[in-house]
Structure formats: C-alpha cells, structure tokens
Amino acid sequence: MDRTGAQDQDVVIVGASVAGLLTAAALARAGRRVTLLDRDDLPDAPEPRAGVPQGRQPHLLLHRGLRAIEELLPGFGARLRAAGAVPVDTGELAWLSPVGWAPSCPQLGILLATRPLIEHALRESVAPLPGVRVVGGVRVTGLRRGGAGEPRWWVDAVPAGWSDGQEPTPEARGADVVVDASGRATRLPRWLAALEVPEAPVEALDAHVGYSTVRVRVPRGRVVAPGVVILAAPGLTGGLALPAEEDLWTVTGFGAGELRPPRDLPALREFLEGVRDDALARVLAAGEVDGDVAAHRQTGNVRHHYERVGPWPDGLLVVGDALCAFNPVYGQGMTVAAMMAQAVRDADARGPLTAPGAAGRLVRACSRVAEGPWQLATSADRALLGEGPPSNPVARLMGRWIDELERMSKHGDLRAQTTLARMFQLVGSPVSLFHPLLVTAAVRTRVRGYGPLAPRPAILREEVGAPVVDER
Ligand SMILES: Cc1cc2nc3c(=O)[nH]c(=O)nc-3n(C[C@H](O)[C@H](O)[C@H](O)COP(=O)(O)OP(=O)(O)OC[C@H]3O[C@@H](n4cnc5c(N)ncnc54)[C@H](O)[C@@H]3O)c2cc1C
Incomplete structure (x- = not known):
C-alpha cells in the first residue's frame, strides 16, 4: 500500500520537541494524520523535562527563527508574548565582544523566554492543528520497512520508563512518512545500519x-x-x-x-x-x-551527512539536532529547526513527499539549510580552540574581513555593527558583509584610524544614578 497523495497519509515524527513540533506544523493538513511520539510524558505547563536536558539553559530564539515560526504558525509571537516573553531590540542588549562593547542602535526584534515556555507555546499552537496528535510516554526503538500490501514503514515503540529489566515487545505503527526529530540522542544511524543503508559520514567539532x-x-x-x-x-x-x-x-x-x-x-x-x-x-x-x-x-557541533548517502530511503526525513547540532553559544539550533520546517513545507507544497527520490531531495535541502550556520559555528569554534587561521584562502580572507568589521563596530561604526548583528541573527546574505559603504568606511579607518571605543552601557539602575524602586 503506497499512498502518495497528501490525503490519507500517516506521518510519524520521532520527538515532540522544537524540531518535531515545527515539522508537524509544516505537514499538518486536513486528511493527513501526523503523530508525534515522545519518550517523555509531556507536561501541561512550561516545565523542564528529562528528554530535553538543555531545557534549563538560556535559549535565545534568533530574529530569523521567530520570523520563520511566525510564518509556520501565525500568531505564535503574540501567544509567546501573552505568556510573558520579553520583547527586546537586539541593538539594545549590553553586548561585549573581545574587542569591546557594542554601540547601541536599533536592530532586530526578538522575544526572550525560557526554553520550557517556548516549547510549551509551540505545543499549544501545534496540538490543535488538523490531524495532529502529540503522544508522550512512548520511546521509539526501531524502524522497519513494510512488506507488500503494508505501510511503507513500521515504527517500533515501547512505553517509556519500563523498568522491570525486561524490554517489552514493541508496538508497531504504520507510516507513509517517518521524520526523525529526536535530537542529539538520535538512534537513526543504528536504525539505518539495521536496514543495510550505507553509513553517513559524521563530522564533529567539540570546543568543550x-x-x-x-x-x-x-x-x-x-x-x-x-x-x-x-x-x-x-x-x-x-x-x-x-x-x-x-x-x-x-x-x-x-x-x-x-x-x-x-x-x-x-x-x-x-x-x-x-x-x-x-x-x-x-x-x-x-x-x-x-x-x-x-x-x-x-555542546559539540555534530553533523550527520545523510545528504551524501545514496540511495536515500523514500519516505524518511531527518530534521533539527538529529541532522545537525551546533555549539549552542551561537543560539542557532531552534532557528535552524524552524528553517528546516520551512523547507519541509515548501517541498510538500511542490509534490508528494512519498514520491521516489523526494525524501532524498528534502534531506539534501535540510542539509543546505544547516550549511551557513555550521560554517559560522565551526569557524568560530576553531578560533576558540586556538587553531590558526583556516587554510582555505577564501575562508581566511572572510575571517579577516569579519574581524575588521568587528573592530570598526566596537569603535562606533553603526553600519558595521548592524551588519554583524544581522549575520548573528541569521538574517541577510553574506554579500551584505561587503556593502560598498562598509568597504569605504574600512578604507577611511585605515587612513584616519579607529574612533573611540563604544562606552560600557549601564547594567543596574544604580549605575544611572536613579533610586532603586521595586515596581512589582
Ligand atoms: C546548553 C544548550 C543551550 C542551547 N541554547 C540555544 C539557544 O540559545 N538558541 C537555540 O536556538 N538553540 C539552543 N540550543 C539548541 C536547542 O536546544 C535545539 O537545537 C532545539 O531544541 C532543537 O532540537 P530538537 O527538537 O532537534 O531536539 P531536542 O530539543 O533535543 O528534542 C528531542 C526530542 O526527542 C525526544 N526523543 C529522543 N529520543 C527519542 C525516542 N527514541 N523516542 C521518542 N522520543 C525521543 C526527546 O524526549 C526530546 O523531546 C541549546 C542547546 C544546548 C545543549
């Protein structure tokens, strides 16, 4: 049984965290059943949970990510704000790089909230979508191909938290499309090995x-x-x-x-x-x-190069950290997950995801989404690890130019500051780094020298001399 139309399709998503929920939002439509399976019992309130051990750490949702989620789930920003998220202009943050403090100037809007609140708002937005079911307390243990007259895939799962020492017999769920969104803990490499799919190269860089x-x-x-x-x-x-x-x-x-x-x-x-x-x-x-x-x-960077595996199994997708996880200090993971969900939505609009080769094309598209953020994170981490400049001359030149913009910005060049902030927020293209006005400003700096460093912004109220009042 191979049902290629969107109608009457079963999609099973392994992992109901940020990437899984956003992919469900991208795929939800009338007639299609999208089931998210998560090993955690999912809380009704914004609470940290065991399956997301990073949940108590700060999670910056970049401007690009907020925009992408808003596009997938209109009204998400308003929901997050109503739940208490704090709106901030990134240009007002007190931001200290090794060169100095960033000058204050209007930049991009973001919403600050804890990771459990972001995930909760996503779950509340996605769960009511047509055909979507979010099932907690279920651990996926494997993936099998269906035989003739069966669904394309069988997803094996057991109740999570089984503790009498005996593994229960898995219950199988049939699916036309399976999405791995199980994060860094992904077992997909093992499941693919059992299916005799060639191994995907894994690239890793850990700045510890x-x-x-x-x-x-x-x-x-x-x-x-x-x-x-x-x-x-x-x-x-x-x-x-x-x-x-x-x-x-x-x-x-x-x-x-x-x-x-x-x-x-x-x-x-x-x-x-x-x-x-x-x-x-x-x-x-x-x-x-x-x-x-x-x-x-x-926090290491880990990238599974599934795009290099051929032939890739039809009806199988991988998104989020399960495909590419980044050193989180650059704040990219949730945003990249949202951008991958957009790629899934676009591919779904173009034609059936179950068509021969469609899943392989989409895995390649998701990998391309990760490419820029991967370069940004790994080149910064190589510097953090004290490795010398890259051997690739283009990358070396790019690194030097970004260092120059960094110096100009902290010495008060607002155009350089805004350009770097947009790059950090994954907005705009690398071409914008070479805007003629930036190049002219750099030449001017060579001749006249840098201006004074931007001043340290006030952090606490007493630093601006006002009395401390508890306004709660
Ligand atoms: C310390 C730290 C700080 C971070 N800070 C930021 C930040 O500032 N900004 C940002 O954008 N990102 C940040 N990230 C990254 C961010 O957490 C992830 O990129 C993002 O949550 C997307 O992850 P995901 O949904 O792919 O996986 P996860 O969020 O890890 O979720 C995986 C889900 O799969 C479930 N699961 C796993 N295995 C199974 C199984 N076999 N069966 C059923 N369910 C399963 C888990 O329970 C979990 O719910 C940070 C990460 C860390 C570690």
Missing part, C-alpha cells in the same frame, strides 16, 4: 564549552540593560544574563575546556566575578536565586 545557569528573581526595573551578552574567546570566559517570563532572569557562565564554569552557586558567583566585566555577577547579586545551578556540557 560548558554552561552553568541559575535563575534569579530580580525586582522589576532594577536591571536597566535589556539583557547582557559577554562572548567567550580563547582564554576568556563569558556568559549571559537574560530576562524571561515572570520577572525571572537566567544568569549563565560559560567557558571552554579548562575554563568551563563550576556546578555550585558560591563557585559560580566567583566564576562570574572573574569574567572580564562584572555585569553578570552584578545581575546575579541583584536578585534572589530561584533553584539550583544547572550545568550542561554536551
């Missing part, structure tokens, strides 16, 4: 970045910076202090290798005091700590 995060309740108005970002660099630690719903701030320290942050609160305070600006330590000291320190160290 560690995160330690604590939530803080800060009296409203006490922190005047809309958020603080201090980038790590070779030999330098960094971190974030970002507001979220309910007057919560997440304060995070990060560092690579030997410089990874500690796991307990007194040591984390000390770590933050040792960051090259004490802004993060000051935000932490300004509030009341809510809960324990959450540490996370699984």
